[in-house]
Amino acid sequence: MKKLRLLCIALLLMGEVSGQMKEAFVPLDSLESPIQGSHLNDSLPYALVAGGSKGIGYAIAVALASRNYNLILVARHYDSLFAAKKKLESAFPIHVEILTFDLSLEDSADKIAQWCISRNIRLKVLCNVAGLGGEKDYLKLPLDSLRYMVNLNIESCMALSLTLLPLLQKNAPSHILNVASMAGFAPIPSKNMYSATKAAVIYFSYALHYQLKDKSVNVSCLAPGPVFTKPSIRKVTKKKLGWFGMQMAVAPERVGELAVRRTLKKKIIIVPGTWARISSIVVRILPRKLATSMYNGLGG
Numbered sequence: 001m002k003k004l005r006l007l008c009i010a011l012l013l014m015g016e017v018s019g020q021m022k023e024a025f026v027p028l029d030s031l032e033s034p035i036q037g038s039h040l041n042d043s044l045p046y047a048l049v050a051g052g053s054k055g056i057g058y059a060i061a062v063a064l065a066s067r068n069y070n071l072i073l074v075a076r077h078y079d080s081l082f083a084a085k086k087k088l089e090s091a092f093p094i095h096v097e098i099l100t101f102d103l104s105l106e107d108s109a110d111k112i113a114q115w116c117i118s119r120n121i122r123l124k125v126l127c128n129v130a131g132l133g134g135e136k137d138y139l140k141l142p143l144d145s146l147r148y149m150v151n152l153n154i155e156s157c158m159a160l161s162l163t164l165l166p167l168l169q170k171n172a173p174s175h176i177l178n179v180a181s182m183a184g185f186a187p188i189p190s191k192n193m194y195s196a197t198k199a200a201v202i203y204f205s206y207a208l209h210y211q212l213k214d215k216s217v218n219v220s221c222l223a224p225g226p227v228f229t230k231p232s233i234r235k236v237t238k239k240k241l242g243w244f245g246m247q248m249a250v251a252p253e254r255v256g257e258l259a260v261r262r263t264l265k266k267k268i269i270i271v272p273g274t275w276a277r278i279s280s281i282v283v284r285i286l287p288r289k290l291a292t293s294m295y296n297g298l299g300g
């Protein structure tokens with residue numbers, strides 16, 4: 001029982017650190033020249049990675065590029081998008097389009113879908129990766145920051161899935177890969193909204209998987225534990241979980257590869273790493289009330 005409790009505590013902390021951003025973001029009002037590039041190479045199918053310039057999104061882009069997908073990468077900052085494009089195009093015989101959009105804004109999904117539809121992009125994979133977590137307590141965050149988190153973590157995933165669905169159906173068999181977190185498997189009191197948004201992504205993905213099965217559009221959901229995409233995540237994981245946390249962590253490159261491999265095999269829930277996978281099963285079995293009370297107080 002003591003071991004089970006320790007495991008659950010570790011899970012909470014893992015979910016917590018999976019909120020990868022140190023500070024809450026202030027939403028950008030607008031971005032100039034959102035659409036970059038116009039030369040399309042239609043000989044290969046396309047995969048769109050929302051949040052594909054860095055971290056897990058970039059690792060997913062690499063795994064797709066190695067399977068001969070042309071890419072459309074979406075993020076806010078042009079420089080990191082351009083750097084990702086250059087690296088990918090020099091490593092693989094593919095074409096990479098880059099679109100600068102703030103996905104937390106209401107009209108971004110429509111504009112991205114219009115861009116793809118008007119070019120009749122042969123879209124076969126949509127990856128909704130961009131998301132925001134954070135170490136701050138829900139009760140200490142301003143409403144604007146929480147709305148931004150909800151818009152980015154849930155709304156953009158829901159909106160891109162819906163607006164790009166006609167193209168995905170047209171190019172079926174196709175795939176949607178949504179990125180949640182292990183934080184979505186159990187309520188984390190201090191990370192209240194973060195775990196709630198990720199739980200929503202998990203439920204949305206389960207439901208959509210069944211709804212689209214007959215249309216040959218697969219829906220998968222990646223729910224990783226700690227992934228060291230930035231030094232702060234490694235630091236917090238080491239501090240709060242020690243040796244166990246370091247065992248739980250999976251390298252971004254491995255997460256990207258496993259996410260793509262299992263999505264193409266039509267797995268619904270993807271939890272990279274043996275320790276994380278076993279832990280995720282345990283935490284899903286626990287009664288919610290018990291999980292919540294065990295996790296309470298560990299998030300600060």
Ligand SMILES: NC(=O)c1ccc[n+]([C@@H]2O[C@H](COP(=O)([O-])OP(=O)(O)OC[C@H]3O[C@@H](n4cnc5c(N)ncnc54)[C@H](OP(=O)(O)O)[C@@H]3O)[C@@H](O)[C@H]2O)c1
Nearest residue numbers: 018051053054055056075076077102103130131181227229
């Ligand atoms: N790292 C972990 O430990 C961990 C664990 C579990 C789950 N996750 C989830 O995995 C996903 C990726 O995490 P990560 O650690 O790889 O993040 P990351 O390294 O910070 O990368 C985030 C990516 O999304 C883009 N992005 C962020 N905000 C955006 C916005 N408003 N509009 C458009 N693009 C935006 C970023 O580019 P710009 O900054 O240029 O916009 C970047 O390409 C998130 O959903 C996160 O919740 C992460």
